[in-house]
Amino acid sequence: MQHSKKQIRFEPIETNESNTTEDFDSWFDADLLDQAIQTLPSGSRAVFTLVSIEGYSHQESAKLLGISESTSKSQLHYAKSLLKKRITKLLQA
Template identity: 75%
Template sequence: MNTQKLDSHLITNILNGDRSAQFQLFELTKGMLYSTCYRIVNDEDEANDVLQDAYVEIFQKIHMLRQPEALLGWMKTITVRKAILHSKKKIYFDPIESAEMEASEDFDSWFDAEILDQAIESLPTGARAVFLLLSVEGYSHREASSMLGISESTSKSQLNYAKTLLKKRITKLLQA
């Protein structure tokens, strides 16, 4: 996304209810926010539904934005929360056996984004949600656990579980 096009003049127009400025914001951000939705819900149609719901809330509440320079982060937070809420009934946290957890080793192998995407999509829903929120979206364990309705220790164990599974699945995909 070209954030240079998201200047203070555009933000001012958006906050003043200018529909063309809102459409311009939509055009500038839809790819980024769709990607966020898709990574969490893991389904194209559902990601589109979540994205639509997110934009409805964004434009309904944009007048409440206190710091215009935080617009993108605010939009992303709304989108992530909508995606999690949409997926909440589908997110299941696998019980983790201690044997499934390996000591963290350096993973020193080359692989492309397609292999990583395949491996992430194959994670159990709970591990995938935690991994995406922490490792991709940059949320803290406290924030992720609050959004997902789990404890911080569950967030931490699910992240380690996700990393362990990713190593195994990437290695398997590379050998295929």
């Protein structure tokens, strides 16, 4: 018994009319993100900046801020949750 291979056809890149940049720009704005980050409580903002923006590990950020590693993780989770809510609210305004 022979099995035939399924042929997959791809559309050439040049004919793909989807413009991802326009889709991205329509909902994302760096000023909007910065505005939302500035509204975070200072501890959450510090951890978010160190870990998510500057690339420090939780261990490094904890040492720099004089907090425990678990507090750093907790603050980052809290910051992301607040940012999601605040950006959603700003987009609806």
